[in-house]
Amino acid sequence: MAKTLFKKVWDAHVVKTLPDGTVLLYIDRHLVHEVTSPQAFEGLRLSKRTVRRPELTFSTLDHNVPTDDPFNIKDPISKAQVEALIKNCRENGVTLFDYATGHQGIVHAIGPEMGITLPGLTVVCGDSHTSTHGAFGGLGFGIGTSEVEHVLATQTLRQTPTKTFKVEFTGRLQPGCTSKDMVMKLIGLIGTAGGTGYVMEYCGEAVRALSMEARMTICNMSIEGGARAGMIAPDDTTFEYIAKGDRPYAPRGEALDKAIAYWRTLPTEDGAEFDRVITINTAEIAPQVTWGTSPGMVTDVTGVVPDPDKVPGYSRRDVEQALEYMDLKPGMKMTDIRPNTIFIGSCTNARIEDLRKVAKLVKGRRKADSVRVMVVPSSQQVRRQAEAEGLDKIMTDFGAEWRHAGCSMCLGMNPDQLKPGERSASTSNRNFEGRQGKGGRTHLVSPEMAAAAAVEGHFVDIRNWDGLKALNA
Amino acid sequence: MEPFSSHRGLVAILDRANVDTDAIIPKQFLKSIKRTGFGESLFFDWRYLPDGEPDPQFVLNFPRYQGASILVARNNFGCGSSREHAVWAVMQYGFRTIIAPRQEIGGAQVPGFADIFRNNSVKNGLLTIELEAPEVDKIFEMVERNSGLEATVDLDEQRLVLHLPEELAFHFEIDPVVKKHLRHGLDDIALSLEHEASITAFEKQHNPQMYRA
Ligand code: SF4
Numbered sequence: 001m002a003k004t005l006f007k008k009v010w011d012a013h014v015v016k017t018l019p020d021g022t023v024l025l026y027i028d029r030h031l032v033h034e035v036t037s038p039q040a041f042e043g044l045r046l047s048k049r050t051v052r053r054p055e056l057t058f059s060t061l062d063h064n065v066p067t068d069d070p071f072n073i074k075d076p077i078s079k080a081q082v083e084a085l086i087k088n089c090r091e092n093g094v095t096l097f098d099y100a101t102g103h104q105g106i107v108h109a110i111g112p113e114m115g116i117t118l119p120g121l122t123v124v125c126g127d128s129h130t131s132t133h134g135a136f137g138g139l140g141f142g143i144g145t146s147e148v149e150h151v152l153a154t155q156t157l158r159q160t161p162t163k164t165f166k167v168e169f170t171g172r173l174q175p176g177c178t179s180k181d182m183v184m185k186l187i188g189l190i191g192t193a194g195g196t197g198y199v200m201e202y203c204g205e206a207v208r209a210l211s212m213e214a215r216m217t218i219c220n221m222s223i224e225g226g227a228r229a230g231m232i233a234p235d236d237t238t239f240e241y242i243a244k245g246d247r248p249y250a251p252r253g254e255a256l257d258k259a260i261a262y263w264r265t266l267p268t269e270d271g272a273e274f275d276r277v278i279t280i281n282t283a284e285i286a287p288q289v290t291w292g293t294s295p296g297m298v299t300d301v302t303g304v305v306p307d308p309d310k311v312p313g314y315s316r317r318d319v320e321q322a323l324e325y326m327d328l329k330p331g332m333k334m335t336d337i338r339p340n341t342i343f344i345g346s347c348t349n350a351r352i353e354d355l356r357k358v359a360k361l362v363k364g365r366r367k368a369d370s371v372r373v374m375v376v377p378s379s380q381q382v383r384r385q386a387e388a389e390g391l392d393k394i395m396t397d398f399g400a401e402w403r404h405a406g407c408s409m410c411l412g413m414n415p416d417q418l419k420p421g422e423r424s425a426s427t428s429n430r431n432f433e434g435r436q437g438k439g440g441r442t443h444l445v446s447p448e449m450a451a452a453a454a455v456e457g458h459f460v461d462i463r464n465w466d467g468l469k470a471l472n473a
Numbered sequence: 474m475e476p477f478s479s480h481r482g483l484v485a486i487l488d489r490a491n492v493d494t495d496a497i498i499p500k501q502f503l504k505s506i507k508r509t510g511f512g513e514s515l516f517f518d519w520r521y522l523p524d525g526e527p528d529p530q531f532v533l534n535f536p537r538y539q540g541a542s543i544l545v546a547r548n549n550f551g552c553g554s555s556r557e558h559a560v561w562a563v564m565q566y567g568f569r570t571i572i573a574p575r576q577e578i579g580g581a582q583v584p585g586f587a588d589i590f591r592n593n594s595v596k597n598g599l600l601t602i603e604l605e606a607p608e609v610d611k612i613f614e615m616v617e618r619n620s621g622l623e624a625t626v627d628l629d630e631q632r633l634v635l636h637l638p639e640e641l642a643f644h645f646e647i648d649p650v651v652k653k654h655l656r657h658g659l660d661d662i663a664l665s666l667e668h669e670a671s672i673t674a675f676e677k678q679h680n681p682q683m684y685r686a
Contacts (some may be wrong), residue, residue: 015675016668020650024668028681036556049662052672056681064504077504084506121681127588128555144557144593146661154665156672160650192491193549193583226552228588276581294491313578318490413500415543432495432519432553 002269005233006199009139009266015156019228024156028121028138032059032094032148033107034085035413036126040149042086052155054093058116059085061098062106064415065406067376070099078414092152104403105379108132108347112216113381115242115250119234119263120406124151129347129429130229131222134243135215137234137266139199142223162166163275165198165227169206171283176462179214180349180427182206182220184288186280188298191313193434195227198276201268202232206282212241222350224295233267246381249321288461289334290431290444292322297431301449301461305332323432325443327421335459337443338370339425341418342448342454343436344400345376346410346428352382354427354447359391360470361451362398368457373400374416376408401453412437425453465469476597476658480569482542483623484617484635485533490547494590497551497559509559512565534638537620545612546574548583550601551590560593570600570626572633574609595651600626602633602645615641628656 003011015024015222030053037059041056051057064078073079097103097110104110108129111117119137119353124130126148133140147157168181187194200222215232222230239260242250251259286300296313299306305328308319314385323330328337339467344350344358355377367373375395377383383405386392392402410428418424418440427450445453449472452460455467462468495525502514512643519531533541545565550573551559563571571594573585585603587596594601604612615635616622623636635641653659 012679016671018668020653022650024671026672026675026679026681035503039508039557040510042506047662063500075504081504081506125479126555126557128553130555142555144555144560144589146557146595146596150662150665153662154669154672156665156674158661158665160648190581191578191583192552193578193587194581196549196584196588226549226587294493313583315490317488321489357644411500413503423681427544430493430495431554432493434499435495438499438518 002272004164004268004274005231005266006202007138009120009122010161012120021310022158022160026157027123027124027151027155027157028056029111029116029123030057030151031107031111031123031125031130032057033062033125034081035063036145037088037148038081038084039145040152041092041127043149044152048087049153051092051094051152056155057094057152059089059094059096060104060107060110061085062306063407063411065104066402066414067202067403067406067408067416070404070406081457099380102380105381105391106347106407108220109351109378112136112212113247113379115247118242118259119238120266123155123342123416126225129220131227132216132220132347134222134229134231135212135219136238137232137263139229139231141228156406163198165195165200165276166274167202168204168277168279169199169202169282170204170279171281172206172209173282173285176448176468177285177287178446178448179210179217181285181288182282183218184287184298184429184444187221187225187295188288189280190225190278192224192294192296193226195222195225198227200225200227200230201274202230203268207232208235209305211353213351214353217348221295223427234263239263241369249302287446287449289449289459290442291326291334293325293326293431293433294322295429295431295444297322299334300442301334301459303334305330305334335461338458339423339443339453340371341422341424342371342373342450343409343424343426343428344450345374347378348429349427349447350376350378350382352385355382355386355391356389357471358447358451359394360473361448361467362455363394365398365455365469367399367454370457371454373398374403374409375400376403377405379405407438411435412471425450425459474596474658474660477569477598477600477628477655479627479629480542482569483538483540484543484545484612484616484622484624485538485541486546486613487532487546488613491549492546493553494551494556494559495553497635498556498562503556503558504580507546508561509565511562512567515562515566542567543570543624543626544568545570545609548574548576548585549552552587555589557593557597557611559590560597560599562591564597568599570602570642572602572604572612575603576606595654596661598655600628600655602626603637604643604645608643628652640659
């Protein structure tokens with residue numbers, strides 16, 4: 001029977017099928033950050049267990065790191081959490097990418113850029129956006145702290161097979177539109193629980209045309225559509241990304257050739273069956289902007305804030321609550337919304353390509369007076385690369401703050417937070433109430449749309465914005 | 474983990490869909506390195522006024538719901554991040570069971586609970602019960618109309634009973650693996666380590682760093 005990519009990766013990792021039908025699934029890469037791991041390491045200690053494969057476990061500091069002065073964590077509780085991870089890694093022989101290594105960054109940024117994330121692997125992390133890693137054609141999914149402890153102790157997880165969901169993007173993106181718009185459109189169509197219980201496979205002409213970084217953006221937000229994992233079949237774009245650049249953990253030479261030969265066997269075979277299929281015409285996707293407090297509350301930038309009775313998948317009350325929180329009225333044009341904070345960051349959209357595009361769009365311009373602009377690279381490596389290309393200078397000349405790597409205002413566990421009533425255009429992934437700071441209001445957009453909003457002081461349809469020309473220059 | 478067989482308690486309602494983990498336990502409380510102390514922060518932004526006093530408008534602060542141990546909410550409860558702190562907070566507040574509807578929205582079945590939240594619940598002995606949307610509507614209605622309404626959840630029988638003058642019972646489905654797990658309060662790690670020989674054998678033929686040709 002023709003097999004899917006998911007099935008191939010799954011089958012290659014089944015240690016044993018247990019009598020109750022659950023599977024012990026082998027885990028190739030366990031990524032760890034400071035927030036969801038302390039209780040897991042503590043559990044190991046209490047039960048006198050050890051980390052089974054410390055060399056397959058990699059950790060970094062991201063959520064708590066201050067992005068103005070990463071060495072100086074002022075909040076004592078944050079500091080204790082960071083110190084706990086440092087101690088746990090040292091005691092258990094786990095590699096830690098802290099600031100001094102030059103490789104610190106958001107956990108989902110550093111896995112791929114260091115060659116830790118590769119096709120065909122199982123990758124887990126106590127973090128829901130582990131779905132990002134599926135962009136390479138492996139199975140990446142988020143787990144809770146009990147499961148983190150389970151992986152540390154056994155290098156396996158107990159899993160039940162998942163259903164599969166094929167998401168096909170036909171056609172090509174319009175100029176100015178991005179993979180962020182593709183995934184936000186998808187979530188708008190299926191809802192934030194539409195993918196629950198499924199692993200998604202993104203395919204089709206539009207996906208094949210995307211760079212690895214753009215593919216990671218789509219897979220990253222699979223979880224916002226309810227799916228724990230999103231996958232994209234590996235191809236030459238994938239192999240080229242792995243082969244090039246400074247990726248200390250990626251295979252090289254003969255090992256890489258052998259690996260690529262294996263990776264070429266992974267894509268879904270013709271005729272393989274999926275439990276659910278959706279096809280989206282990419283050419284019809286307009287730039288997307290969220291207007292509510294759930295990623296599924298999203299519309300085209302050309303649209304208006306909807307009537308509470310007319311939002312599929314949400315009750316009138318859900319929408320009214322969201323609009324009250326967002327301080328928006330039905331019928332208001334999306335392009336009339338005026339964010340006062342522009343956040344370019346997070347594991348969704350702060351990789352080097354994103355920063356290059358933003359820099360092109362803002363070069364030689366000055367930000368609108370009404371906005372504060374924060375640019376937060378996803379990793380130290382990205383920050384260094386950007387500085388080598390002079391992007392930091394372009395950003396600061398524009399009036400943006402050029403900050404150090406971390407999760408930053410994506411969730412504001414560090415000092416980067418919205419104040420009550422502040423409104424952001426954010427390249428991150430969640431617009432929940434209070435996500436970026438208590439009382440803060442979030443509009444999710446692509447980096448290009450965020451940059452244009454930073455210039456104009458309100459959302460614009462980037463497709464016919466005159467600044468768009470700079471992207472192709 | 475404490476085994477779960479049956480539980481009787483006061484029922485509270487939270488009339489919201491898509492209750493996300495940021496709402497269940499906001500990020501500032503995730504800095505703790507302990508597994509305890511989260512109950513006071515459950516639904517923090519909804520539950521407390523800016524001056525730190527309980528917000529009398531928030532449903533769980535109503536006198537009639539004090540001491541509740543069964544929560545009824547709308548679909549997709551626990552969406553968002555993987556933070557197990559959300560489950561810890563729910564349990565440490567005093568809930569042993571959450572009920573939410575599976576629902577057809579836009580032609581697709583929308584589950585009562587988000588995936589990772591449901592998984593984390595099992596690991597901690599929190600029972601999540603999915604019912605049909607009309608059944609949950611009925612429970613909402615009954616709880617609103619009957620102050621002090623208690624219910625009994627019987628895991629063995631897969632039955633939820635509302636203790637009205639005329640008892641109202643609902644049957645629920647549950648994955649047998651999950652049921653066994655909750656029923657016996659199983660320690661997953663110990664169970665998996667029973668298969669250590671299989672894991673070692675697997676590792677001999679599977680090289681996660683190199684790949685087979
Ligand atoms: S950037 Fe945001 S979504 Fe990504 S790992 Fe950090 S907090 Fe989570």
